[in-house]
Structure formats: C-alpha cells, structure tokens
Amino acid sequence: MNNPETAIEAKDMVKQFGSFIANDHLTFSVYKGEIFGFLGANGAGKTTAIRILCGLSRPTSGEIRVAGYNVFTETEKIKKRIGYMSQRFSLYEDLTVSENFRFYGGIYGMSRTSIRKKTGEMLERLGITELSSTIIASLPLGIRQKLAFSVAIMHTPEIVFLDEPTGGVDPITRRQFWTMIYEAAEAGITVFVTTHYMDEAEYCNRVSIMVDGRIEALDTPANLKLKYKASNMNDVFLKLARNAGAGRE
Amino acid sequence: MSEYAISCSGLSKFYGKTQALDNLNFSVKQGEIFGFIGPDGAGKTTLFRILTTLLLADSGNARVAGFDVVKDYKSLRKVLGYMPGKFSLYQDLTVEENLAFFAGIFKADIKENYYLIKDIYDQIAPFAGRRAGKLSGGMKQKLALSCALIHKPVVLVLDEPTTGVDAVSRREFWDMLIRLKKEGITIIVATPYMDEAILCDRVALIQHGKILVTDTPSVITGTYPWKLFRVRSDNTLNLISQLKKHPEIHSADMFGEYVHAGTEHGKLSAEEIRAFLEEAGTVTTEVSEIAAGIEDCFIDLMRKENE
Structure with missing residues (x-):
C-alpha cells in the first residue's frame, strides 16, 4: 500500500488512441471516504479515465494506484475492491431482486450466508423487503436505481464508481439517492461520481472538471466558485467548458 | 387551422395492466415551445409516439397541425419533424447520406431549406463523409435534429434531445430551439431536466402518466x-x-x-x-x-x- 489516506492516486495518467490523446497527463488524488465529483463535457475523456481506474483499460503511461494497487499489474485485485454502477447498465432485468444480489455477490466472491444477510439488510434499509422476488423489469426506475447502488456496494468495496447514476430519475428519488451516497461515504466507502446535474456537483466534497482530456480545475465546490467568480457550479462549468477547443464535439 | 398546433382530449394508453397515460388534456399554441417535464417512465415517450402517429391511444383523441392523428395520419406525417429519444438514423450511412435520405422521402429540397439547419449542420459538415454510427454523442444529436428539420416541418417533436448531454451542449441546443421558434415552428420537447423548464413558453409537469400542472413557468412558480x-x-x-x-x-x-x-x-x-x-x-x-x-x-x- 502507498499512502493510506488516498483511495486513488494518479500521476501523469495518459491514454492515447492512435494520435488522439483522450487523457493528457491527469494528476490527482481521491481521499478515502470522500465524495469525489468527476465532471466534464461529453467527449472530455471521463469514460476513458473511469475505465482505466476500474482496471478495464490499460493506460498508455503514468503511475496510477487504485485502492493501493497498480493499474498496470494488479487489475484483478482492483476489481475485487471496487463497485460500479451506471445509468445505462445496472441490474439484470430478467432476474428478480434477490437473484441480482446473489449474482453480484457471487461474482465478488461473497459467501452464501453473507449474501443472504446483506440482501436482507439492504432491502430493509430501502423499505422494500416484500419486493425480494419481483422481476427487476417490473420495478419503477427510481427503485431500480437505488437497488443498483445497493448491489454495487454490497461487498463493501473501498471505492464505488457511479457513472451518471441519477440520469432521468424524478427529483425526490434523486435526493433519496444522494442521501444513500452520503451514508455510504460516512460508512467509509469512497465515492467517485459523474453527473450532468450541476446542483449535484455541490454535494461532492471535491470536484474535478475535465476539458479536452485534461483536468482544468480540482477543488471544493466553494473554492471553485470563489476562483471562477461564479454563484453556482453550473456557471463554473460553463466558464471552463466553453473555452474547450476542437477536441470537444 | 385553429390557433392550436396540438390539442388532446382524454388521451389514455395502457400497456397490459400498466397505465402509461391517464386521461391527458392539453393544447399547444402555434409557435410555442412547449415542454413536457418529468422523470423516465412518466409517459412522455408514449405521448409523443401517439402524437407522431406511431402508436394508437386506447381512448381519447388528438389533433396535430390540423390533422387527426388516426384518420389523417398520412397527411400529418408530411408536416411533422420527429427526433426520437433513441438515436434512429442509419448508422451505416454517412452524415451527408442520412440528410439526403430524409430530404428524399419527404421530397424536400436541401438547398431551399438549408437556412433552417445551417447553424446546426455547419458544425457537423466537416464530418459529412463519416458514417453516422461513428459520430460522437453530440454530433449524432445535431445530425438527428438536421434530419428532423430538413423538410421544414410545421410541428417539431423532440423526445429528450438533451438527456445525457453536458451543460454546455445543452445550452447550445436550446439556443438552436429558440432560433427555430422564430421561424414559426411549433416545438414540443420532453426533458427530465427541471432547469430547462424556464426556457419553454409553457410546460406540463408529468408524472405516472398524469399531467400535474400546465402553465407558463412563471405562473407555476408564482403559485407555489x-x-x-x-x-x-x-x-x-x-x-x-x-x-x-x-x-x-x-x-x-x-x-x-x-x-x-x-x-x-x-x-x-x-x-x-x-x-x-x-x-x-x-x-x-x-x-x-x-x-x-x-x-x-x-x-x-x-x-x-x-x-
């Protein structure tokens, strides 16, 4: 293990596709237990970076550690210690709620007893114990998103990656979802989250903003607003991303 | 044609036991930007598919651009522009070919109507020879809007055009809509982003297939x-x-x-x-x-x- 205080440590992370530089020397740390907002315009290079941090894509160069492990040589160890959820894909729609828990718990190598225990606990916390044998496809999106998050953290990962977790959900569910994120962070899980809702950037401890493959800004929302003389994070984002060059769509 | 570009009464739709639309009544004035604001699953896409003659309602009726959506569906399709939520252009055709295809089926003259799409299409013109499937998300969105506009529709129907799009591109997209409104095109647009409501002339807030309220954004917030x-x-x-x-x-x-x-x-x-x-x-x-x-x-x- 490197520095015990950091969950992610990236130094000069570069990812090149042919002549295109998707990630251009990204240097940043994510502290343990913090909610880290990873913002950027479409095409700025966020997805590329997340894939590297999850151990799914090999960077071109750099020194990168996730949960203390090297992304070049220890990707299998990384995968066991992280959770992942996105808006596009989260749960198997044709499986029931408890089957999804069993499936993901199995993948993460949890024992049958601890899967059963965890499933019960999480459904109880969501107040939906009675939905345990319901097919996912028949559930409203709001409940599905909350379930997907529960599944992503059922093996108590060190870090959970949330890729636009609240896209399209109603405003009440969106807030309930963020309450769950806060609770996970308080329980010590580091949260790495992307979003297009700029009010959600305010819920993060620190926020980085990517423009054209580089991290243009990284600080607390309060400091960013001060620095860019903006009244909210939307204005900060617009000021930074509007200056983007040809690399943006 | 009446002063309404769209009028609906008693529109309901079931999928099996699930009620997707529950007795919707609303009208959209000509030249308005009218927003349907609500989360996924609220019924926005079902409604738009009925209004664009792609789906039949179980009950109620709807008129769009002076045509009944059931009886006059053939005439209506000629004057509608529709941008579905899912990217629906031909992935294997190039940018240019897609535009030519849509102009062709509507018998529209690209040169004659180019002024409508110029601001949008100019941005993707450098990639005219690229296959649509190889475009980035933002460029796909611009091409889809160009194709929906090339026959100069009377009513433009946009199903979540800005979902998953970053804050800068969203603002650019809305600038384009406001320019189109000036051309006299009536626009209905669905969005899950509440902050886009203030950019509409009037909005309907929709949830579980029901309209919660319809009014101008300032009246809705003023009566909180x-x-x-x-x-x-x-x-x-x-x-x-x-x-x-x-x-x-x-x-x-x-x-x-x-x-x-x-x-x-x-x-x-x-x-x-x-x-x-x-x-x-x-x-x-x-x-x-x-x-x-x-x-x-x-x-x-x-x-x-x-x-």
Whole structure:
C-alpha cells in the first residue's frame, strides 16, 4: 500500500488512441471516504479515465494506484475492491431482486450466508423487503436505481464508481439517492461520481472538471466558485467548458 | 387551422395492466415551445409516439397541425419533424447520406431549406463523409435534429434531445430551439431536466402518466403554495433531519449547497429558523427567504399526488 489516506492516486495518467490523446497527463488524488465529483463535457475523456481506474483499460503511461494497487499489474485485485454502477447498465432485468444480489455477490466472491444477510439488510434499509422476488423489469426506475447502488456496494468495496447514476430519475428519488451516497461515504466507502446535474456537483466534497482530456480545475465546490467568480457550479462549468477547443464535439 | 398546433382530449394508453397515460388534456399554441417535464417512465415517450402517429391511444383523441392523428395520419406525417429519444438514423450511412435520405422521402429540397439547419449542420459538415454510427454523442444529436428539420416541418417533436448531454451542449441546443421558434415552428420537447423548464413558453409537469400542472413557468412558480427558505450549514444531512424536527417545517430538501425548507405563510421567520437550529447545535451560514423554482414546484406536486 502507498499512502493510506488516498483511495486513488494518479500521476501523469495518459491514454492515447492512435494520435488522439483522450487523457493528457491527469494528476490527482481521491481521499478515502470522500465524495469525489468527476465532471466534464461529453467527449472530455471521463469514460476513458473511469475505465482505466476500474482496471478495464490499460493506460498508455503514468503511475496510477487504485485502492493501493497498480493499474498496470494488479487489475484483478482492483476489481475485487471496487463497485460500479451506471445509468445505462445496472441490474439484470430478467432476474428478480434477490437473484441480482446473489449474482453480484457471487461474482465478488461473497459467501452464501453473507449474501443472504446483506440482501436482507439492504432491502430493509430501502423499505422494500416484500419486493425480494419481483422481476427487476417490473420495478419503477427510481427503485431500480437505488437497488443498483445497493448491489454495487454490497461487498463493501473501498471505492464505488457511479457513472451518471441519477440520469432521468424524478427529483425526490434523486435526493433519496444522494442521501444513500452520503451514508455510504460516512460508512467509509469512497465515492467517485459523474453527473450532468450541476446542483449535484455541490454535494461532492471535491470536484474535478475535465476539458479536452485534461483536468482544468480540482477543488471544493466553494473554492471553485470563489476562483471562477461564479454563484453556482453550473456557471463554473460553463466558464471552463466553453473555452474547450476542437477536441470537444 | 385553429390557433392550436396540438390539442388532446382524454388521451389514455395502457400497456397490459400498466397505465402509461391517464386521461391527458392539453393544447399547444402555434409557435410555442412547449415542454413536457418529468422523470423516465412518466409517459412522455408514449405521448409523443401517439402524437407522431406511431402508436394508437386506447381512448381519447388528438389533433396535430390540423390533422387527426388516426384518420389523417398520412397527411400529418408530411408536416411533422420527429427526433426520437433513441438515436434512429442509419448508422451505416454517412452524415451527408442520412440528410439526403430524409430530404428524399419527404421530397424536400436541401438547398431551399438549408437556412433552417445551417447553424446546426455547419458544425457537423466537416464530418459529412463519416458514417453516422461513428459520430460522437453530440454530433449524432445535431445530425438527428438536421434530419428532423430538413423538410421544414410545421410541428417539431423532440423526445429528450438533451438527456445525457453536458451543460454546455445543452445550452447550445436550446439556443438552436429558440432560433427555430422564430421561424414559426411549433416545438414540443420532453426533458427530465427541471432547469430547462424556464426556457419553454409553457410546460406540463408529468408524472405516472398524469399531467400535474400546465402553465407558463412563471405562473407555476408564482403559485407555489408555501413560504420557502434556503438554509446552509456544513452538514447537509444533519441539517435536513434537524429542520424536519420543527413542527411548522413540512419539507426539507437538498438543493445543491442549500436545503430548501417549506412552511406555511406567516408561521416562521428566517430568524426563528436560525435560532431553532442553533439551539439544536446546528450552526447555519445562511437562512433566507427565496422564491420557488420549477423543481420545488415539481417536488411539492409529486408529494400531493403520492398522498
């Protein structure tokens, strides 16, 4: 293990596709237990970076550690210690709620007893114990998103990656979802989250903003607003991303 | 044609036992930008598919651009522009070929109508020879809008054109819509983003297949029934639970760095809220009365609906 205080440590992370530089020397740390907002315009290079941090894509160069492990040589160890959820894909729609828990718990190598225990606990916390044998496809999106998050953290990962977790959900569910994120962070899980809702950037401890493959800004929302003389994070984002060059769509 | 570009009465639609649309009644005036604001699953796509003659309602009727959506569907299709939520262009055709294809089936002259799409298409023109499937998300969106416009439709139907799109591209897209409105095109647009409501002339807030309210954004926010405060402290979760302990505060919801707390008018002052929180050990850095936004209204209407 490197520095015990950091969950992610990236130094000069570069990812090149042919002549295109998707990630251009990204240097940043994510502290343990913090909610880290990873913002950027479409095409700025966020997805590329997340894939590297999850151990799914090999960077071109750099020194990168996730949960203390090297992304070049220890990707299998990384995968066991992280959770992942996105808006596009989260749960198997044709499986029931408890089957999804069993499936993901199995993948993460949890024992049958601890899967059963965890499933019960999480459904109880969501107040939906009675939905345990319901097919996912028949559930409203709001409940599905909350379930997907529960599944992503059922093996108590060190870090959970949330890729636009609240896209399209109603405003009440969106807030309930963020309450769950806060609770996970308080329980010590580091949260790495992307979003297009700029009010959600305010819920993060620190926020980085990517423009054209580089991290243009990284600080607390309060400091960013001060620095860019903006009244909210939307204005900060617009000021930074509007200056983007040809690399943006 | 009447003053309405779209009028619907008693529109309902079931999928098996699930009611997707529940007796919708609304009208859209000619030349309006009319927004349907609501989460996924609210019924927006079902409604748009009925209005574009792609799906039959179980009951009720709808007229679009002077045509009945069932009886006159052939005539209606000629004057409609439709951009579905899912990218539906031909992935294997190039940018240029897609545009030519859509102009062809509508027998439209690209040169004649080019002025309508110029601002949008110019941005993707450098990639005219690229296959649509190889475009980035933002470029696909621009091409889809160009194809929906090339026959100069009377009514433009946009199903979640800005979902998953970043804040800068979203703003650019809305600038384009406002320019199209000036050309006299009636636009209905679905979006899950509450902040886009203020860019519409009128909006319908929709949830579980029902319209919660239809009006101009300023009337909707102006008739918000509660007195609203925004409160800020270091610990948002703790602040919410403290606020909820006050008998006169009936809602406390996070809004960015603030919590919005609703009370009945004339019951509480900012000073009283500050003092109450201080007594509970919560230091606030701001407590002030504010005007409600669309999202406050939506949350309030949803709660009433759920009661």
